[in-house]
Each structure stands twice: as structure tokens, then as C-alpha cells.
Amino acid sequence: MEDQDDVRRVLPDIRRTAADLGFALRNRVKVSLVHPSELGELGPTGARAYGLTELIVVDDRTAQATAVRVMRGLPADLFHRTVAHELGHAWLGETGRRAADAAVEEGLCELISYACLKKLGTPFARSLRDAIVNNPDPVYGDGFRRVHAAVRAHGLARVLTAVSTTGDLPGAGFP
Numbered sequence: 001m002e003d004q005d006d007v008r009r010v011l012p013d014i015r016r017t018a019a020d021l022g023f024a025l026r027n028r029v030k031v032s033l034v035h036p037s038e039l040g041e042l043g044p045t046g047a048r049a050y051g052l053t054e055l056i057v058v059d060d061r062t063a064q065a066t067a068v069r070v071m072r073g074l075p076a077d078l079f080h081r082t083v084a085h086e087l088g089h090a091w092l093g094e095t096g097r098r099a100a101d102a103a104v105e106e107g108l109c110e111l112i113s114y115a116c117l118k119k120l121g122t123p124f125a126r127s128l129r130d131a132i133v134n135n136p137d138p139v140y141g142d143g144f145r146r147v148h149a150a151v152r153a154h155g156l157a158r159v160l161t162a163v164s165t166t167g168d169l170p171g172a173g174f175p
């Protein structure tokens, strides 16, 4: 993925998959490709993030995503995986509920990536999905497994309603 033409070619598919899942955005977010140095520091595992969502705070609960930045030069499948994840942060910003904890937020974003990769169906997409499922990280990996389990138990629609109204997964301590 080298330029905005590449982005324009694949972005509608990612938006559609996310919207079909229930992560439709009221405000369209611009996705642009940037140099790795524009994505900040290396994370605790030494892995640099591939994407970043810029949010502006609207009020004490709501944030609006203004832009998604993705590292230039990613293979298309990894671009899908990254943008899908960032659209989750944009959606959460619009819901007006802060997620109960980082694992719920990142887990939900990983779920969108997981679904987008399933649609791609390539061997590389499959390996990226396996990496999501087996990620040992307590926030991203455990978060995904918690959200995925909640979706299996309650259905995606109920999970999204719960997160957008309580900030947490169904049956996680809210009445």
C-alpha cells in the first residue's frame, strides 16, 4: 500500500465490512498513509504500531475520529487488518461511552480486524487471524478472547449495544 490510489481501491470494502458488522460511522474518517516515524514510539514489545486514530474530544464522553494514519508500504492484508482495527476506535469514540477497560476497547477493535481478515480469505489473512486469536498480550489478546466469547454467548448485536450503552461487555457487572 504505497499511495492514496491504493487506499481508495480497498477502503470501501473495509468500511462496508465494518458497517455490516454494526460499526457504521456517522462521520467519515480520512485514512492516510504515513512514514513509520509519524506513528509514535515503539510499543512495550518492541513492535511499532501500524496504525493510529486521531480523536478530538467533543464533550466529556464523546470523541470524534478525525483521521486514521496507517504505515505506508504495508501489504494489502495487513492494511485491512490495521484500518479495520482503527475504525473500531473511531466507532467507540462516536458511541459516547468510554470502554470499561483497555482490553474491552482493543478486543472489540481486534474483532473487526478478525472479521475483515476472514472475508479476505488469503493464506496471509489466515495467519494474521491466527495471530489475533493466539496473541499472548493481556490487552489485545485477552481482550479479543473476552469479546469473542461474549459475541458467541450473546451475539454481536447485543455486545455492541452493551458496549455503546454501558462501556462494558454484556453481563459484566452492569445491571
Ligand SMILES: [Zn+2]
Pocket: 085, 089, 106, 109
Ligand atoms: Zn487499538
